[in-house]
Amino acid sequence: MTESDGIQGRYLPAEFVARMSSLLGEQYPAFIASYDKPRVYGLRINTLKCTTELFLKLTLLQLRSISWASSGFYYEEDSRPGKHLHYHTGLYYIQEPSAMAPVELLDVQPGERVLDLCAAPGGKSTQIATKLAGQGMLVTNDIHSDRVKALVKNIELSGVRNAVVLNEQPEKLKHNFAHFFDKILIDAPCSGEGMFRKEADMAKAWEPDWVERYAVMQRELLDQAASMLRSGGRMVYSTCTFSLEENEAMIAEFLDKHPEFMVVPVAAVDGLSQGYDTELSGQLNSFSDRAREAVKGTVRLWPHQLEGEGHFVAVLLHNGIASAAAQPEANLQSAAARPTMKPNKSARSLKGKHSPSLQSAGKQQSEVDLQLLYRFMTEHAPEVGISQVTLHGEHVYASPIGLPDLSGIRIIRPGWYIGTLKKQRFEPSHAMAMGLSKEDAVRTIELEATSAAAARYLRGETLEVAESAIQRRNHDIAFKGYCLVLIDGFPVGWGKWQDGILKNEYPPGWRWT
């Protein structure tokens, strides 16, 4: 591979450059010139925690709207929002602007069951969670266990309460989730050609045979996802690469194999372009007329036509005719009207808000343990409804209602991780703190983002806090005990207050450096 001509100081594989030239024809000079332009930076406001309007009033960051993402904004490179204290409140997620398009096109509605099949590190999962607005269920999965750690952290930082995190092969998932989901995102592993401007190392590592290697995986992922979608459901397939084989050709092949699916055409507005005009390429001649015509409704995000990196998105809709294999339960009912499915085998349920009565109470010990949880929630966050509890050892999770049996699946989080049952006490988790709002907690301590105390809290230091600085919901609440610590009104973690000292419960792995 050689460095191509005319691209200042930037390595691009010669075979990639030649292919792009033949793919783009007269648009090629504009495309290649985009590599000389500086890259752009984006963040997305976490509307689970804060409205866009409020965040724009609160932040010191200079932001500019991204036209295709409702809560997406460009920021200037030197403002470094990842270093800002608000980052630790989960008020925003740093995300490449083009990468916000697939979830916008998935059209998620509150109450739906959504699968993010290739989810780590969680940019699109946290975006899906904002669209669900705390209702329904997000099942978020990635095959790589090291990348799942980042996914869990981002789900927890974002305060998502209705997500289940899995680390499983889609081949196995399809048995537990046959025809289960209303919406599925396949943000496929790909040859990554669209990221060469952002990540120079990817260009250096790229090999021409990556295209076919990834195409093999993508083909399988699409088939596996299709079997988990309910009749009439919607799927989005996306990549961050340019090759025809991984994009329009992949979708054309899928359509020919699955006549029950159609492409929902995406309007070419806001800098988005129609799927590559495949009649020019001759590479799609082996597909049917229906498929060749349909893939024109897919969408390209080209770096020379908008402010963002290269992406491809296809919106696929199932025709609503259930196949023989479809479960009778998975039909076109609205999510709200759908009956609840059987609870998870390993779950114990709390009825109502914090009623101690249990469904299938199981061992006597579990019942006693759950009384500790019940007492904690009643004393510290009485308005937070937890309808289904899953116990894994001493760890306690609030699971979304309607989760099917997950036997045989590698589960990382069977729901919102709310804490641990110790001897004689319940210890709330950091994830619980991040999933609460200021109004949920009975005892809070307010810190301003500009204060030294806020920075010290995030570094894990013990703070001196006067009794008068503790806000209690009413005067019957003791000062001593767990306080939800807030920065500019948004939770960042727990502290335990006694006699003027706030013991810091901020987890070591999360500390601000």
Ligand SMILES: C[S@@+](CC[C@H](N)C(=O)[O-])C[C@H]1O[C@@H](n2cnc3c(N)ncnc32)[C@H](O)[C@@H]1O
């Ligand atoms: C493009 S990245 C996903 C980015 C993610 N959607 C986001 O927005 O943060 C593709 C992911 O697919 C995962 N992956 C690769 N093969 C997979 C498979 N067979 N099943 C599930 N995930 C897979 C990779 O570990 C990688 O995290």
